[in-house]
Structure formats: structure tokens, C-alpha cells
Amino acid sequence: MNFKPFESKPFKVFYKQKIFNKKVVYILSSTLMWETPVEKASFVISVPITFKNIRISLKPKKMEVMGKRKYFYILKNNFRSKDNLIISWN
Numbered sequence: 851m852n853f854k855p856f857e858s859k860p861f862k863v864f865y866k867q868k869i870f871n872k873k874v875v876y877i878l879s880s881t882l883m884w885e886t887p888v889e890k891a892s893f894v895i896s897v898p899i900t901f902k903n904i905r906i907s908l909k910p911k912k913m914e915v916m917g918k919r920k921y922f923y924i925l926k927n928n929f930r931s932k933d934n935l936i937i938s939w940n
Contacts, residue, residue: 858889873938878931891929895922895937908934 851861865873881888896919899903908931910922 872940873936874930876935876937878934881930882932884930888929889927891924891926893924893926893935894920895924896920897922897937897939901939903940905938907933 852860853859858871865876867876893908895906895910899915899918899920901920904920904922906922906924908924908926911925912923914923
């Protein structure tokens with residue numbers, strides 16, 4: 851996807867990460883280096899229902915269970931973060 855200077859376009863990013871322990875990190879702190887905040891940021895976090903005591907560093911707006919997975923929905927407007935998204939569980 852190409853952007854012209856000062857042009858904005860909506861796009862989706864899908865991210866999948868191998869899990870080696872009971873904590874994952876998605877880097878968001880780089881948004882502080884961008885010229886302007888992200889107008890609308892939407893995160894969907896999907897985890898197996900077997901994960902217990904799930905902690906998410908950004909507060910989800912909604913959670914639902916579908917099949918054998920839990921889905922957490924985070925919505926942010928004018929988004930910039932000095933912190934990364936951290937998800938952990940027992």
C-alpha cells in the first residue's frame with residue numbers, strides 16, 4: 851500500500867504470534883514517533899477459552915465467546931501510546 855505525503859487511507863493489520871510463555875507483547879510505542887495520532891484504532895484479541903486470568907493492558911470495550919475462543923475488542927480514537935499492548939494469562 852502506498853501513501854502520498856499527508857494522505858491517509860484505512861487499512862487492516864493482522865498479526866499472529868507464536869507463544870513461548872504466558873505473556874505476549876505487541877509494539878505500540880512507535881506511534882509516538884508518528885506525526886499525527888491514528889484516527890481510529892481497533893484491536894481484536896482472540897485467545898483459547900482455556901486461558902485463565904487474562905490480563906490486557908488496554909481496556910477492552912467488549913468480550914464475547916464464540917466456539918472455543920474468547921474475543922476481546924478494543925477501540926481507540928486519536929490513538930497514540932507510550933506503552934505497548936501486553937497480554938498475559940495463567
